[in-house]
Structure formats: C-alpha cells, structure tokens
Amino acid sequence: xxxxxxxxxxxxxxxxxxxxxxxxxTETGHVEFHSTVPLHSFTGKSNHLVGKISLPDSTVDxxxxxxxxxTGIGMRDDDMMETLDAENxxxxxxxxxxxxxxxxxxxxxxxxxVRGKFSVHGVSKQVMINGTMQQTEKGLQVKASWTLDxxxxxxxxxxILFYRVSDTVDISIDATLPNVK
Amino acid sequence: MKLSKIALLSFVFxxxxxxxxxxxxxxxxxxxxxxxxxxxxxxxxxxxxTTHFLEARNLNATIMHSFGIATSDVIQNLFGLDTSPxxxxxxxxxxxxxxxxxxxRSYFLNVVDLRSKYALLRQKSDGSVPLSLAIKxxxxxxxxxxxxxxxxxxxxxxxxxxxxxxxxxxxFQLSPMWAHFSDTGQGEVNELxxxxxxxxxxxxxxFSLAAEYYPVLGDRNAGTKNAFAIGxxxxxxxxxxxxxxxxxxxxxxxxxxxxxxxxxxAGDFRFGFNINRVFxx
Numbered sequence: 252x253x254x255x256x257x258x259x260x261x262x263x264x265x266x267x268x269x270x271x272x273x274x275x276x277t278e279t280g281h282v283e284f285h286s287t288v289p290l291h292s293f294t295g296k297s298n299h300l301v302g303k304i305s306l307p308d309s310t311v312d313x314x315x316x317x318x319x320x321x322t323g324i325g326m327r328d329d330d331m332m333e334t335l336d337a338e339n340x341x342x343x344x345x346x347x348x349x350x351x352x353x354x355x356x357x358x359x360x361x362x363x364x365v366r367g368k369f370s371v372h373g374v375s376k377q378v379m380i381n382g383t384m385q386q387t388e389k390g391l392q393v394k395a396s397w398t399l400d401x402x403x404x405x406x407x408x409x410x411i412l413f414y415r416v417s418d419t420v421d422i423s424i425d426a427t428l429p430n431v432k
Numbered sequence: 433m434k435l436s437k438i439a440l441l442s443f444v445f446x447x448x449x450x451x452x453x454x455x456x457x458x459x460x461x462x463x464x465x466x467x468x469x470x471x472x473x474x475x476x477x478x479x480x481x482t483t484h485f486l487e488a489r490n491l492n493a494t495i496m497h498s499f500g501i502a503t504s505d506v507i508q509n510l511f512g513l514d515t516s517p518x519x520x521x522x523x524x525x526x527x528x529x530x531x532x533x534x535x536x537r538s539y540f541l542n543v544v545d546l547r548s549k550y551a552l553l554r555q556k557s558d559g560s561v562p563l564s565l566a567i568k569x570x571x572x573x574x575x576x577x578x579x580x581x582x583x584x585x586x587x588x589x590x591x592x593x594x595x596x597x598x599x600x601x602x603x604f605q606l607s608p609m610w611a612h613f614s615d616t617g618q619g620e621v622n623e624l625x626x627x628x629x630x631x632x633x634x635x636x637x638x639f640s641l642a643a644e645y646y647p648v649l650g651d652r653n654a655g656t657k658n659a660f661a662i663g664x665x666x667x668x669x670x671x672x673x674x675x676x677x678x679x680x681x682x683x684x685x686x687x688x689x690x691x692x693x694x695x696x697x698a699g700d701f702r703f704g705f706n707i708n709r710v711f712x713x
Contacts, residue, residue: 301457314459322712323712326473330669
C-alpha cells in the first residue's frame with residue numbers, strides 16, 4: 252500500500268506542477284474601440300481592463316466594466332451606456348483558451364490565438380481572436396484587435412436625427428500582466 | 433500512514449493551485465466617485481450659464497436664435513418668425529475639464545463677447561461635495577458703428593453659479609450676477625444686479641424641460657421687466673437642440689438684465705431656437 256502511495260507522490264512531483272509564476276494578472280489594461288458615423292469617427296477608451304492568463308492550462312480571462320469607457324464627450328457616453336444597457340449588463344468579457352503555442356522563456360513577440368466566449372450586452376458568442384504576446388520585464392504583454400458586429404450582440408446602433416452609427420466597431424486591447432505572486 | 437497524509441496534502445495543494453488558476457474571475461464593478469458635470473446638458477440654459485462644463489479639448493459650437501414677439505400679428509408675422517431674429521454664433525472650448533473659454537457674436541448691436549467659466553466646486557456622487565459652483569465672466573463689445581469711443585462700447589457680466597442635482601430628474605441653480613455697462617442712455621443705470629434662477633427637469637434621456645428667470649434687484653433700466661424663458665431640450669448625443677419661449681431678445685446675460693422690456697406673463701414672448709454641437713478635438 253505504501254508503495255502505491257509513494258508512487259503517487261513521486262508522480263505528483265514529476266507531473267508539471269502548476270506554478271503561480273506562470274499566471275499573470277492585471278487590473279489596468281487598456282481597451283479601446285473605434286466607431287464611425289457619417290463624416291465623423293470617435294474612439295472610446297478605458298484603462299480598467301482586468302485580465303488574467305494562466306499558461307499551464309492556457310486559460311485567458313478578460314473583462315471591463317463598460318461604465319469606464321469614455322469617448323471624450325459626456326453626453327455621448329451616456330448615450331453609449333443606454334445603448335449597451337450598462338445597468339443590466341455592466342461587463343464586456345472574454346473567457347477562453349490560448350490555442351496557439353507560446354514559449355514563456357522567449358522574450359520575442361509571439362503570435363497568439365485565443366478561442367472562447369465573448370460577451371457584451373448580455374449576449375455571448377464564440378470567437379477566435381488573433382494577437383501577440385511577449386514576455387517582458389514587467390510581465391506578459393498582450394495585444395489584440397478584432398472587429399465586432401454590434402448586431403451579433405443585439406446592440407442597436409444609435410440612429411437619431413443626424414446619426415447613424417456603423418454596425419461594426421473595431422476593438423483593441425493592450426495590457427501588460429505582471430506575474431501573479 | 434505518514435505517506436498517505438503527504439499524498440493527501442499534495443493532492444489538495446495541486447487541486448487548489450489548478451482550481452485557483454482555472455476559475456473564471458469574479459466580475460466586479462469598477463468603483464469610482466463621479467462628478468455631476470453634465471447634470472445640465474448645455475453650458476447655457478437659454479441665456480443663463482450653467483455648471484455644465486465641456487471636457488478638456490472639446491469644442492462646443494452654438495447657434496442661438498430668438499425671433500419677434502409670437503403673440504402679436506400672429507398670422508402676418510407667423511408667430512414672430514418673420515421678424516428679424518437676434519442670432520448669436522459662438523464657440524466655447526474646454527481648456528481643462530474645469531475651465532472653458534469662448535467667444536461669440538450677436539446680431540443686435542453687433543456685440544462680440546468673450547467669456548470664460550471656471551468650476552470651483554463640482555458636486556460628487558458620494559455626497560462629499562453637495563453642490564457645484566462655477567464663476568463666469570463675459571466681456572461684451574459693441575462693434576456696430578455708433579461713433580462712441582471704444583471704452584463706451586463695453587459691458588461686463590460676472591456671475592457665480594450655484595447648482596445642485598437633486599436626483600436623476602431634477603437640477604436647480606441660483607446665480608448671483610452683476611452686470612456693468614460703461615456707457616448708458618437716459619433712464620438707464622450702469623450697474624445691474626440679479627439672482628438668476630434656473631432649473632432643468634429630465635423627462636427621459638432625450639428630453640428635458642428647462643426654465644430660467646432673471647429678477648433684477650435694486651435699480652433697473654426704465655421700462656424693463658424681469659426676463660423669463662421656458663422650453664424643451666432634445667439631446668441626441670453630440671447635439672442638444674433647444675426650443676423655447678422667452679421674453680428676451682438677447683442671449684447675453686448682461687443684456688437680458690438691461691434690455692428686456694417684455695413681460696412673459698402678459699403674453700409677450702417670442703420663439704427661440706438654439707443648437708449646440710460638441711466636437712472632440
């Protein structure tokens with residue numbers, strides 16, 4: 252019996268143990284979106300993107316409180332919150348897996364692909380997003396961008412008087428995730 | 433027995449590590465104290481300054497109109513719309529989130545005005561600052577050919593705007609103001625005082641009702657009345673359209689105090705229409 256248990260302990264320590272040093276987390280990532288209306292375009296930004304990446308199990312988890320997105324015009328922000336029904340759906344988030352390989356010992360910029368569920372406005376869709384990851388002194392730097400079709404998420408683009416906001420919105424994130432101690 | 437305990441502890445440690453890393457983070461709202469800078473939708477109600485401030489590097493372009501008396505010769509003048517309106521074209525720029533400056537030109541007397549406003553206090557959502565306070569100055573210069581020296585073409589307005597957002601629907605403000613005219617005619621005074629009152633009631637995200645009143649305190653120009661305006665504001669995100677009825681032809685506060693000769697309650701009011709458009713630069 253003791254031999255079985257001893258074998259189990261040895262196996263446990265031979266098996267790649269999940270190390271906290273291989274997990275990264277930030278609460279100050281940058282996210283922005285770019286939207287267009289006729290003869291005009293605007294950008295919304297937030298520096299309160301929360302993200303966590305665990306390399307051993309390849310999980311990627313990001314979210315932002317949409318109330319923190321600012322376009323530079325207060326009234327337009329109010330409009331955006333109404334459009335997103337922010338009181339009932341406060342977060343835009345992604346939860347999924349890193350499906351490309353990543354070498355954590357390299358400091359080069361490496362292409363990365365994640366697949367998972369992106370949710371906003373209370374609607375979730377499976378998405379695949381391409382970006383880059385790089386080990387830096389400050390942590391794991393992640394950059395990604397993709398285009399979101401608001402109609403996929405049942406977001407009705409505002410259309411009032413002179414406005415007709417485009418259905419598609421370009422989204423990008425830029426975050427450096429320090430090691431989780 | 434000892435080995436089995438070690439095995440158990442190792443297993444628990446591993447499970448904890450894995451579960452800790454795999455678990456989806458709990459979504460938590462970002463906690464922040466906000467200021468009610470946009471409680472009023474525009475920098476002016478219809479002529480009276482508010483505690484609304486442009487964000488830094490935002491430009492607000494305004495086109496303000498007030499037409500002739502709507503209640504006399506209604507058919508012939510189409511509710512005063514045929515009468516030549518006083519129009520003020522202006523821009524204001526947010527230098528910082530608390531300080532803005534601008535200029536404009538009014539059709540009447542070709543008055544060019546320079547103005548600036550600074551937020552001393554901004555009401556906070558946590559109640560630590562219960563009201564907003566702004567100070568405002570406006571320098572008006574008559575550019576119409578009037579054969580007067582430059583120094584006699586000047587008018588000044590200084591005001592302090594105290595406002596409070598009581599709830600999601602209702603804002604109220606009180607504005608002690610002092611106006612000075614460098615040159616006056618017979619029956620007119622150089623200095624005028626008032627405590628302006630203004631309010632806005634939000635009916636929805638798009639529509640609000642607003643009103644402003646200018647009771648002149650102390651000496652006043654002969655034949656002038658306290659000005660009053662009431663109207664409907666429509667907010668579209670980048671534009672605010674203001675449709676209102678007003679007793680005064682003017683959009684500059686010092687002239688509203690000095691020149692309004694119509695009594696709103698007697699039916700002497702005119703139609704007004706303002707367009708505000710904010711550009712992010």
